[in-house]
Amino acid sequence: MPSPQDFTLITGASSGIGEALARRLAGERRPVALVARRTDKLERLAGELRAAHGGEVQVLTADLAKPGAGAALEAEVGRRGMVVDWLVNNAGFGTHGRFHELPVARELEEIQLNVAALVELTGRFLPAMVERRRGAVVNVASVGGFGPGPFMATYCATKAFVLSFTESLAAELRDTGVHVLCVCPGFTRTEFQEKVETFDTSAMPSFVWMTADQVAEQAIAAVGQRSVLVNGLMNAVAAGLYKHLPAAITTRLIGGMMKPKDA
Ligand SMILES: NC(=O)c1ccc[n+]([C@@H]2O[C@H](COP(=O)([O-])OP(=O)(O)OC[C@H]3O[C@@H](n4cnc5c(N)ncnc54)[C@H](OP(=O)(O)O)[C@@H]3O)[C@@H](O)[C@H]2O)c1
Secondary structure, three states, X not given: OOOOOEEEXXXXXXXXXXXXXXXXXXXXXXXXXXXXXXXXXXXXXXXXXXXXXXXXXXXXXXXXXXXXXXXXXXXXXXXXXXXXXXXXEOOOOOOOOOHHXXXXXXXXXXXXXXXXXXXXXXXHHHHHHHHHOOEEEEEEOOHHHHOOOXXXXXXXXXXHHHHHHHHHXXXXXXXXXXXXXXXXXXXXXXXXXXXXXXXXOOOOOHHHOEEHHHXXXXXXXXXXXXXXEEOOHHHHHXXXXXXXXXXXXXXXXXXXXXXXXXX
């Protein structure tokens, strides 16, 4: 069991998978630190979790796509006397459309949040875990990280980075007492899709969808058990297809599925 100052720090805890992870971990009486931009949503969740479970819940507002945010977050964690025992790098977003038509500044912001912030926070909090010989880093990638994704080119590339980076770390840290896990969800009902307005998911059959709580439950159970978790059977099949079919075929299949509404 973690000691009182040991926290699970969850980025992107104000909605979706991050919120579901926070609810489950707080329910297991783990102290949690909730990170995102929307303080009001974090405070509301924190109040609810404290009332339901009586545990320690900290709120840390941060825009992780902004330069300096990682250093400021580490400093605030230190100032509050918290120890990051588990780090969950979950915050992320996806852009959708033909790359040449998308604002490049937003693509760079996506790389900053999905990749650079994840690497930075891992680099800031992992050394102390290795020194203590315990802890966990949970990085949320996507089944889209298993191969190229036309119309979500930058997004899938960021998730391929997360998958590769996390598997490498898991191998490096074997036998150190620190667990490393890459979580690869597929279609999950969260705010993610609402934010990708040009991607019409209305025709997706219900069996491809998972809930954020299902993803969170599987992720927590997989810590210390494996280095990569692909959530659900459908996504495991998709990841297998990416591995075994030539890219010329998968890009056609994925491109057909991801085509923008106006195409
Ligand atoms: N939903 C899916 O189908 C799906 C599939 C595969 C992978 N994923 C991955 O799962 C992770 C969680 O996504 P979700 O589905 O739960 O989506 P979501 O409901 O949109 O949650 C995204 C979270 O990231 C936070 N966030 C966004 N920009 C941020 C920033 N600049 N700084 C700090 N926090 C920021 C958001 O909070 P604020 O807006 O309050 O900052 C929110 O809490 C992402 O990495 C996503 O790529 C999702």
